[in-house]
Structures are given as structure tokens and as C-alpha cells.
Amino acid sequence: MIPPSAAALAALKHALGPGGWTEDAAEIGPSLTEWRGRWSGATPLMLLPRSTDEVARAVRACADHRIPIVTQGGGTGLVGGQIPFGEVLLSTRRLRAIRVVSPLDDALTVEAGVTLLEAQQAAAAIDRRFPLGLASEGTATIGGAVSSNAGGTGVVRYGMMRDLVLGLEAVLPNGEVFHGLKRLRKDNTGYDLKQLLIGAEGTLGVVTAATLKLHPALRSRATAVVGIDTPEAAVELLARAKAETGGGVEAFELMKRIGLELVLKHIPDTREPLDSTPPWCVLVELGAGQPGAAEAALEALLADAFERGLITDAAIAQNEAQRAAFWKVREEQSAGQKPEGPGWKHDVSVPVSRIAHFLEEATAAVLRFEPGARVSAFGHVGDGNIHYDVMRPPHADPAAFMARQPEGSRIVHDIVARYDGSISAEHGLGRLKTDEARRYKSPAEVAAVQAIRAALDPNRIMNPAVLF
Numbered sequence: 001m002i003p004p005s006a007a008a009l010a011a012l013k014h015a016l017g018p019g020g021w022t023e024d025a026a027e028i029g030p031s032l033t034e035w036r037g038r039w040s041g042a043t044p045l046m047l048l049p050r051s052t053d054e055v056a057r058a059v060r061a062c063a064d065h066r067i068p069i070v071t072q073g074g075g076t077g078l079v080g081g082q083i084p085f086g087e088v089l090l091s092t093r094r095l096r097a098i099r100v101v102s103p104l105d106d107a108l109t110v111e112a113g114v115t116l117l118e119a120q121q122a123a124a125a126i127d128r129r130f131p132l133g134l135a136s137e138g139t140a141t142i143g144g145a146v147s148s149n150a151g152g153t154g155v156v157r158y159g160m161m162r163d164l165v166l167g168l169e170a171v172l173p174n175g176e177v178f179h180g181l182k183r184l185r186k187d188n189t190g191y192d193l194k195q196l197l198i199g200a201e202g203t204l205g206v207v208t209a210a211t212l213k214l215h216p217a218l219r220s221r222a223t224a225v226v227g228i229d230t231p232e233a234a235v236e237l238l239a240r241a242k243a244e245t246g247g248g249v250e251a252f253e254l255m256k257r258i259g260l261e262l263v264l265k266h267i268p269d270t271r272e273p274l275d276s277t278p279p280w281c282v283l284v285e286l287g288a289g290q291p292g293a294a295e296a297a298l299e300a301l302l303a304d305a306f307e308r309g310l311i312t313d314a315a316i317a318q319n320e321a322q323r324a325a326f327w328k329v330r331e332e333q334s335a336g337q338k339p340e341g342p343g344w345k346h347d348v349s350v351p352v353s354r355i356a357h358f359l360e361e362a363t364a365a366v367l368r369f370e371p372g373a374r375v376s377a378f379g380h381v382g383d384g385n386i387h388y389d390v391m392r393p394p395h396a397d398p399a400a401f402m403a404r405q406p407e408g409s410r411i412v413h414d415i416v417a418r419y420d421g422s423i424s425a426e427h428g429l430g431r432l433k434t435d436e437a438r439r440y441k442s443p444a445e446v447a448a449v450q451a452i453r454a455a456l457d458p459n460r461i462m463n464p465a466v467l468f
């Protein structure tokens, strides 16, 4: 990339005025390295706008002088799209206002730099629920979650960010403001621009605020870990759980024995959730609007599942501490693998009905390619989203194993594609997967995306290295 000229940067600084930007290396530094240390970038300038108007002025100056921009929220993205490599970095950390709280509309309007946790808390304060929960929710921002169309464990019931946004405000690549902060459930007036911006990974503009869709607060919640013999049984249990509870499944998370063992081995304060050691476990959580209803539904569901031979063991959380302990073994699945060395990670989705076949075929193919490799599959069964991770055979050299990743991942992704799946279920493409995604998108789709992008951003200044 051609670095912006000194004159162009001077014009940009002038547009924001003193205090609206920084060149201080100590202040910028932490924003240049991805949280796992996987990418380390560089930028000539960090922009720190305090309002939508300041974002608009900054983007207009960038458009006028063809200065490329990377927008960054909490920096927790997993595909490197938030790290600049020579682009100007626009941070949303000062866009922090909670603008409108509207219980009668079941809606909450917040600025882009508000964290997911803060949005959840603002909803809880009016006895409502913003149900997008991620392990990174204390840092991840609304702008980042919108732009990466984030998912998480509640998607089975509430959908992804795409389903949780009623309206958006954004600065488009020419510096014009899209004022779309509607609170409407119905608005059939042609193209839905907000949906184009959701999941655009910062390529179509800077999201400055969002109106979020709220749900009723839960009056009861019940959580269990169950043992199962096969992923097929998990899929059948999920179907029964959804049917029997009228859609009250809050989470349905699959874990393989090896993943659980690594958590128990490496993560302090964790323990076996069950008395037995089944090959697979599911963490199932139900929620309901009436006190006691979720507990009763969970007991009935598990009793029926035992009778049908779907589950082999079960433990129901008796209190909040036990519930937290169950969730901990699920949430630490990635951390549990870390001490075993680097692995081939895949965030894939397939139709729910095909999860079991996919797992069987992919694992057989991986083991033919890398005998002795250890496969830990875990994730959101309700969305068909499996985090399919391959760890090296115990005595293999880590560097040699990682050198085989491109070929190994290609095997997994080709199988995903044959199952009509996606090679990125919830993390986006970013710098990591844009090239790989080209292989699986049709030329017509890539061309349409490029045409939309060129129409809105003819000089490709918005996150230029990301997407097509």
C-alpha cells in the first residue's frame, strides 16, 4: 500500500482538530497487536472521534485524499480485520453514549463503542434482555459485533447480530451519514442498507450507532450437562428440546471428550461435570418467562431422553455456582488446547441435520492425512456451527505440523463445501480467510460483492485488505 502523504495526513488531522487523533506510539501500540499476538500491524495515525459528525469529517478527509482506513472497536476479532497494516486506524472507543432506552419499543440505541456487556446491562435495567453473549463481551463493542455479524451461544434461540439490529447509523465511505436508527419491526421500503452494513467487516463504512432489538427478561433458567454416545443423539435431543419447550432452548453446546479432558488438565478450578466419562457431552440450557418453568421443562426433557436411550448420564446445575462451573468447561475449550501447542482451527457450519456425517467424514479424512492427529470438535449444535480443531499428534514437531495446515484445512473446508456449509460460521473472513473464501464463492457472487463495494467506495479506502 502507498503510505498517505504528509499533506494528506495534515488535512486529516485538521479535519478532526486537536484531541481528535494521536501519533503517540505508546497510546497507539496496544491497538496494533491482535490479542493473541497473531498479527502485529502499523499505522501512521490513530483517529479518536467523539461524535458521528467527527467520524464523518474524518472519513470525508480520507475519501478526498484517498487515505485507507481500518476501523477498530474492542479489537477482539478473531480474523485480523481490525489490525491496520499502514492504513489510518479509526478507533470507536470514544463513541460511548447510550442514546435511547425504549421499553415500549423493546429497543435500545447505543453508540458503536459501547460494549456488549454494557448493552446487556442497559437492557436488564429496564427488565429486558439483549441476548447476544460472547466470552469477549466485556471488551467487544456493538460496532464490532454489528460489523462481524457476531454469533455466540444464544443464536439457537435469538439469531445472530443480523437478527438483533433494528436500525443503524453509519458514515459511508464518501463521508455521508446514513441515518437509519429506526425502531421499526416492519419497514418494507426496498433495499435494506443496514443489512448490507452488518457483517461488512468495516468495508462499507463506519458504524457509529445501532438500535438493538430487546427480548423479554427470563424468569427462570435451567442448565444441565448430559452425556451422549454420538453427535446424532445430540441432534435428536436438540430437536426434542426445541419441540417440547416451544423454542425455549437458550444454549445447546457440544463437547468432545478430548476437549473436556484438556480443560480439566490445563485450566485451574475445573472439574468433571458428570460421574461418567462419555465420548461426547452437551451443555443444554433452557429459559422461560415463568418462574420454575425452565427447571420443570428440563427435568421432563431429560427423563424422556433417558427413556429413549438418547442420553447416558446427566447433571442438572443446582445453583449458580454449579451453572458457572458447567459453562466454564465449555468456555475454556480453546484455552484448554493452547498448552498442547498450535493447532489447525476451523470455524465452520453445516446444516444441523448433517453435523454427525460431517464430523465422521472430516475426521476420517484428517486422520488419513495426519495419522495420530487429535480432533477436538465443540460448538453450537443448534446453529450447525462446529469449532473443528485439529491438534498435532503428541510426538509430532509443532512447526512441521503447522506447515501442513494449509493442506489439512483445505481437506476440511472442501468437505464443508460438499455439505453445503460455510468455512466461516461466525468469525468473518478478515485477513485470515478472505483468500480461502474466494475458492468457495461463485464468480457471480464475488462479482456482485465487488460491484456493490465499488459503487459505495470507488477508491477502496475502507478496510481494503478485507473481503473481495
Ligand SMILES: Cc1cc2nc3c(=O)[nH]c(=O)nc-3n(C[C@H](O)[C@H](O)[C@H](O)COP(=O)(O)OP(=O)(O)OC[C@H]3O[C@@H](n4cnc5c(N)ncnc54)[C@H](O)[C@@H]3O)c2cc1C
Pocket (backbone or CB within 6 Å): 035, 070, 071, 072, 073, 074, 075, 076, 077, 078, 080, 081, 082, 092, 112, 133, 134, 135, 136, 139, 140, 141, 142, 143, 144, 145, 146, 147, 148, 149, 150, 151, 152, 153, 201, 202, 203, 205, 206, 207, 208, 426, 427, 430, 463, 466
Ligand atoms: C474469547 C473470545 C471469544 C469469542 N467468541 C465469539 C463467539 O462466540 N462468536 C462470535 O461471533 N465471535 C466471537 N469472538 C470474536 C469477537 O469477539 C467478535 O467478533 C466481536 O463482535 C468483535 O467485536 P470488537 O469490537 O472487538 O471488533 P474488532 O475486533 O475491533 O473488529 C472486528 C471487525 O469489525 C470491524 N469494525 C469494528 N468496529 C467497527 C465499526 N464501528 N464500524 C465498522 N467496522 C467496524 C473491524 O474493522 C474488523 O473488521 C470471540 C473473541 C474472543 C476474544
